[in-house]
Amino acid sequence: xxxxxxxxxxxxxxxxxxxxxxxxxxxxxxxxxxxxxxxxxxxxxxxxxxxxxxxxxxxxxxxxxxxxxxxxxxxxxxxxxxxxxxxxxxxxxxxxxxxxxxxxxxxxxxxxxxxxxxxxxxxxxxxxxxxxxxxxxxxxxxxxxxxxxxxxxxxxxxxxxxxxxxxxxxxxxxxxxxxxxxxxxxxxxxxxxxxxxxxxxxxxxxxxxxxxxxxxxxxxxxxxxxxxxxxxxxxxxxxxxxxxxxxxxxxxxxxxxxxxxxxxxxxxxxxxxxxxxxxxxxxxxxxxxxxxxxxxxxxxxxxxxxxxxxxxxxxxxxxxxxxxxxxxxxxxxxxxxxxxxxxxxxxxxxxxxxxxxxxxxxxxxxxxx
Numbered sequence: 001x002x003x004x005x006x007x008x009x010x011x012x013x014x015x016x017x018x019x020x021x022x023x024x025x026x027x028x029x030x031x032x033x034x035x036x037x038x039x040x041x042x043x044x045x046x047x048x049x050x051x052x053x054x055x056x057x058x059x060x061x062x063x064x065x066x067x068x069x070x071x072x073x074x075x076x077x078x079x080x081x082x083x084x085x086x087x088x089x090x091x092x093x094x095x096x097x098x099x100x101x102x103x104x105x106x107x108x109x110x111x112x113x114x115x116x117x118x119x120x121x122x123x124x125x126x127x128x129x130x131x132x133x134x135x136x137x138x139x140x141x142x143x144x145x146x147x148x149x150x151x152x153x154x155x156x157x158x159x160x161x162x163x164x165x166x167x168x169x170x171x172x173x174x175x176x177x178x179x180x181x182x183x184x185x186x187x188x189x190x191x192x193x194x195x196x197x198x199x200x201x202x203x204x205x206x207x208x209x210x211x212x213x214x215x216x217x218x219x220x221x222x223x224x225x226x227x228x229x230x231x232x233x234x235x236x237x238x239x240x241x242x243x244x245x246x247x248x249x250x251x252x253x254x255x256x257x258x259x260x261x262x263x264x265x266x267x268x269x270x271x272x273x274x275x276x277x278x279x280x281x282x283x284x285x286x287x288x289x290x291x292x293x294x295x296x297x298x299x300x301x302x303x304x305x306x307x308x309x310x311x312x313x314x315x316x317x318x319x320x321x322x323x324x325x326x327x328x329x330x331x332x333x334x335x336x337x338x339x340x341x342x343x344x345x346x347x348x349x350x351x352x353x354x355x356x357x358x359x360x361x362x363x364x365x366x367x368x369x
Contacts, residue, residue, distance in 0.1 A: 035144060035145040036143070073106075073107045074210060074211065075109050075194050075198070076108055076109070076199070076210070077110075077111040077112075077185070077197055077199045077200075078110060078111070079112075079114070079178050079202070080093050080112050080122050080202065081114050081118060081176075082114075082118070083118045083121055083122075088362070090125065092202040092203045092359075094128070096202050096203075096205060097126065097129055098129050098132070099207070100206055100210055101133065102133050103207075103208060103210075104141075104209050105211065106209060106210060106211040106214075108141050109141065109143075109144055110142070111144045111145075111190075112146065113148050113181070114145075114148050115149060119145045122143070122145075123143070126143055146190055148177075151181060151188055151190075152178075155180070155187060155188070158180070158187075159177050159180045159181070161291070162180040162305075162309060163180060165291065165292065165302070166303070166305055166306075176305075179305025179306055180305055181306075182199055182268060183285065183306055184285060185270055185272060185275070186270075196269070196271055196272060198210065198268070198269060198270070199267075200266070200267055200268075200356075201265075201360075203266075203358060203359045203360060203362070204359070205356070205357050205359075205365055207354060207356065207357065208355045213355070213356070214269075216269060219322070220271060222274055223278075223319055224320065225270070225275050225281055226268055226269065226322070227269030227270075227321070227323075227324050228263040228264065228265060228268060228307075228310060228321055228322075228323070228324055228329075229263065229264055229266075229323070229325070229326055230256055230262065230323065230326065231307070231311070231347070232264065232326065232347055232350060233331070233337075234253070234336050234339075234343060235262060235336060236252075236260075236311055237253035237254070238340070239253075239300060239302060239308075240299065240300060241253075243297075243298045252298065252315055255343060260315050262307075263314060264307055264360075265304075265310060266356075266358045267329040267358070269322070269324070280317065281313075291309075291312075294312055294316060295312060298315055300312050326350035326351075327351075327353065328355050328356050329356055330354040330357050331358045331360050332357065332358060332361070332363035332365060333360040333363055334363075
C-alpha cells in the first residue's frame with residue numbers, strides 16, 4: 001500500500017507532463033494560420049527552411065509611442081500585390097527589404113499586404129535576404145501577412161468612393177484597390193492595436209536606419225495625422241490648372257517653400273491613434289458628398305490614388321499634415337520636365353544627403369546617391 005501511495009503521484013505527474021508536451025506539439029504544428037514569420041525561427045539548409053507558427057500579429061502587437069522612443073518596436077507596412085509573375089516588383093521588394101534590414105539597429109514588425117501566393121513569394125525573398133546578410137544580422141524582425149482580399153472587403157465602401165474621385169480614367173493602374181487602402185489604415189481590424197506606422201512603396205530604397213524616420217513622430221503634433229514629403233514635380237500645378245486660372249494669386253499648386261505643392265505618398269508616417277480620433281478626417285471618409293464638394297471647389301480630378309486624396313485635403317486642412325524633409329522621399333521621376341521646363345526645378349530640387357530614394361516612374365536608383 002505504501003508503494004502504491006508513492007507511485008500514484010508519480011503517475012499523475014507523468015500523465016500531466018505528457019499532456020503538456022502534446023499541447024506544445026499541437027500548438028507548433030497544428031492548423032493555426034501561418035501568417036507570421038520570425039527570422040530567428042528559421043532553420044536554413046540546402047534551400048529549405050522551417051518557420052514556426054505564431055498567433056496573428058493583431059494579438060501580439062500593442063505598442064504605444066512614448067518619449068523613450070528607442071524602446072519602441074517599429075511597425076512598417078509594404079504592399080506586395082500580384083507579384084507572382086512580376087519580376088520587376090519582386091526585385092523592388094527585395095531591394096527595399098534588404099535596405100531596411102541591413103541598415104537597421106532597430107526591432108520592427110513588417111506587415112506585408114498581398115494574397116496567399118504573394119505571401120509565399122515574400123517569405124522566400126525574405127529567406128534569401130537573411131541568407132545573404134545573416135553574418136551581420138543583429139535583430140530579428142517579424143514579418144506579418146495581411147490578406148489583401150480581406151482588407152479590401154473590410155474597406156470596400158470607402159474604396160469605391162475614392163476610386164470614382166481619384167482614378168482617371170476608370171480601370172487605370174492607380175484605380176486598383178491597393179492604392180486606396182492607405183486612406184483608412186486605422187479601420188483595418190488587424191491593425192487595431194497599432195498606434196504608429198510607416199508605410200513605404202516598394203520602389204524605394206533606404207540609405208540609413210529607419211529608426212531615424214520613426215523618430216520624426218516625436219516632432220508631429222497630435223493633430224498631424226500623416227507625415228508626407230512634397231511632390232517633387234509640378235503634378236498638382238497641372239491638375240489644378242483650371243482652379244489656378246480662376247484664382248491668379250492662389251498658392252495651390254505652387255512650388256516650395258510657400259506653395260501648396262501637394263504630396264507624394266511613397267513614404268508615409270501614419271499616426272493611427274490620431275486618425276481614429278479625428279472627427280474631421282473621418283467625416284471625409286464617411287460622407288462622400290463632402291469630399292466631392294471639396295474636389296469641385298478646386299476643379300480637382302486626380303489619377304494617383306491615395307496621394308490625390310491627401311493633396312486635396314491639404315489645400316483646405318494643411319494642419320492635418322506634417323511635411324517630411326524631401327531627403328526622406330527623394331523622387332527621381334522627371335516626367336513633367338518637358339511640359340513645365342521653366343519651373344520644373346523649383347519643385348524637383350532637393351539637397352543631399354538622401355535618406356530614402358524613390359525610383360518612381362520606374363526610374364533606376366542603383367547608382368543614385
